[in-house]
Amino acid sequence: MLRRMIVKEWKEKLDLVIFALAVLLLFSLAFSVYAKDPDTLDLLVSTLLLIFPPLFGLLLGASGFASEFQDGAWAYLFSRPVRKWKIWITKYLSLLSILFVVLLLFALLTRWHPALELAFDTFNFPLAGEKISFGILAYILPLLLFTTAFSFSILSEKTHVIAFLGPLIWILLQIAVTRAVFPLLAREMVSSGFSLIALMSFLVPLSMALASVLTLGRADFSQPKRRAWTFTKFAAVYVLASIGLVALFGLASGRLLKERYIYNLEARNSALYFATEKGFFRFDSAEGRTDKLTRHPSLWGHMSVGGDKVAFVTYHFSGRWRGFTELRTMNSDGTEDRPLVSTENQESPFYGGFIHPVCLSPRGERLAFIARHVPKTTSEELWLINSDGSGLKGYDLGIRDAEYYLLVGFGGSDRVLFLLCTEKIRPGSQDRRAGARLLRVNLESGEVEMLADQIRRPYVASMPSATRPSGADYIAYIQYDEAASKEILTILDPETLERIQVFPESSVSAFRWDKSGNKLAFLTADSRLGVFSMSENKLIQIKELAGYDLRWPSQALEWMADGRFLLRKLGGEVSHLCLLDANLTEQRTIPFPFSTYYASRILSAGKYAIVENTEKHELWGVDLMTDKWLRIY
């Protein structure tokens, strides 16, 4: 039956398929013609992506039962010896096969067209503080619209009415549900409501589909009003059930997740600062005690520690379905918690936007942050403010289509800021291996200067946490050397622009400054551990590593304050923490207090070595004087 139905539907919808193919062909030609014109290509790509798949899904779904209505053939079909829900399912699957083939052709065009190689990977636009990716727009949204419109198509033979009403009702339901549910969850829900919107986006079409199947199986199709009423009743029941499900999910995820995820860990001055779903905490290694620093919830753990200050981003529900973010500072003991800027106030240049990342100066006197997705104002993305709330100043970085920023740190006695930026790769771009760029911003003149590009693993780029005696700034990063096809650890002196390639023989996967900022330890991709001395300006140690757990390399190595190293070692089911002396000789191993196959993050704070159980979201610390483990979180 399915095969016959597929044949029938393909024949009936052939005109729609031909139209779709013609559109794809036209766009394909247009892509070729404008292959070297990124602006036009960008426009064409956006147009095709935003319009074609959703509209095709919508029209195809809306025409679902049109032929049955137009020919009065619904009665013919219903008189056949087949259950009505089977008719619905086979028809749905038959039309789905058409959608699948057209989207496959669309995918082939967009993936294989030489002018579009990278265009779609980078197509994002913000929604509710998140980004919708190409895959969702091109495949998921058409499927949802198709399902919704198909479900409605049992109500009328007027395809245009269904094509209009279907998504309209879907969108209205989405808005109604989010407005109704979000405030209820506001206290419990600590992360973005995007997951709930996404869940509802699936549940609404599913509700419509179930209502449609049941209506087909129970309603009198010779009476349109009664049919519509039956559908409405079923749809209302399922939508209410969906709202309940979303609410339960929101509450459950809030309860389950908020005490689990550990977003951010920073060790400074013998203390460990960390942010979880529940808030911001400080572990004092001298006293072995953990304190919650503030009652404010964390927004994905965005925080920065500098001097005796902690800056952090928090999120508040404002009673509406979208809340607002707030940038706050406090002393490192949690006192003097105060807001600096907020996205709530309509007069604020950050109104409706998003604040991330943040970076405190080494002494905690100044604070830089990036404000993005600000709808109404300004090309200024980098902002500076004193930690007492004064001196707010914006900077236009002049970077078109920035993908994301990472703030590396302040330099030049807080007069300059170093940051990394990744630019969105645009359609037609030939720079296929473009990496992040290192920028220096003069915070007094606003001048922006590019210091390096082709930076890989940008999240490990860093400056020493301690101010060096000489007062000079150094930035270490991993840069791709195209000639050697290697990722080289590079140290840059921003004053002289002198560069040191630390170990050009091998690609480097991670590195760490020591606490004094004089030495740099690194791990190579071929499992070697090396140490570079800034004062001696040479590689002072290099050693092959065997038997160590070098997964998640940026978190696999840590300096202790006394110059010893921490590494992980796999040993059966339980991993071990390994302590290496300054000569890279293993001193002793301490088994983890938990078993996991995941790579654990390691840090040091004072006399404690800290291990994060990334599987169970726990923090453990071991006092290296007594080898006793302490559950920190």
Added chain:
Amino acid sequence: MSELLRVTGLRKSFGRHLVFDDLNMKLDPGRVYGLLGLNGEGKTTLIRILLGVIPADGGNIRYKDHPVSFRSATYKEEVGYIPEDPFFFSGMRVGELLDFNAAFYRRWDGRRAEDLLKRFSLDRKARIRTLSRGMKLRLEMAVGLAAKPELLVLDDPTSGLDVPTRYDFLQDIIRELADSGTTILFSTHLVHELERIVDHLFILHRGRLILDEEHETVKNSIRRVRLAFPGEPPQTLGIDGVLCEARDGQRWEAVIYPWSEEKKRKIEGLSLTALDIEPLTLEDIFRSFVAR
């Protein structure tokens, strides 16, 4: 098996309009049933309920002593349906429609379908929308018969057909089917068509089955009498079962059901100048019942 289909207490309304209430009927195997009624009396609605096309508001339907409902599908394997307006998927070709239907029926006889196409001079490749109404009807017949139904339900299929086509259809197909043991429920408002083929009569009128009787029995027990009196006819003759009557001066005409010898003797005993007693055609029978 004593009965093929039994309907008990069936009720259906469209909004406030009651189509029928407490409707009861029974179909036995191998017989031809005529379902008669004026336009809009609910014949199509009744058939659609029997076929599970629309739901009833109440009542029970049993097929071969098994209950069936709006959601049942299995019994339809044995039930063929030829609707009033042959609604197909008009974009299909003749052969595609046969193939499409073959997927639904386990008892589908492909060879028989091809034979019927030849017999009805139907081209497998012809588009359905290009066929005349008569050809569409033949195509429906081919579909209905290839499924080898035990019950064939025809909903006024000959309305709008020219006379020779109707004659062929009724004479050749329906009688042949009936002879082969297929039960037929034939709904029509062109009553005279059923005269030669129908075994049992249902007349649906004002939401009730006002007649549920064997055709032969009805024919034998209904008479039209025409009387002429020497003076004014009396107000009443004292005879029950007068379905309809008409007076014209000294003349009086009536249809009497049930007819009996006793009633005949009573009439013959009256003082009359003329007396004429005659049987009725099926069309007259129908008109007499619905005129009541």
